[in-house]
Amino acid sequence: MKPSDILLSLFVMFLWGTNFVAVKTAVEVVPPLMLMGMRFALVAALLLPFVRPPTGYMRPILLL
Numbered sequence: 001m002k003p004s005d006i007l008l009s010l011f012v013m014f015l016w017g018t019n020f021v022a023v024k025t026a027v028e029v030v031p032p033l034m035l036m037g038m039r040f041a042l043v044a045a046l047l048l049p050f051v052r053p054p055t056g057y058m059r060p061i062l063l064l
Contacts (some may be wrong), residue, residue: 026035
């Protein structure tokens with residue numbers, strides 16, 4: 001593997017490791033289901049600018 005690939009994989013492992021520490025700390029303060037909802041809402045808010053709404057399918061989506 002190239003050195004840049006190795007550094008990228010080490011960076012991903014570091015992020016996953018810090019995620020476990022952050023979740024353990026947060027679960028002590030917030031109930032687990034609420035924490036999961038907050039995480040999904042944060043990811044949705046971050047990805048919302050990159051997604052266009054589907055045209056012609058909004059009525060069935062809103063009914064769901």
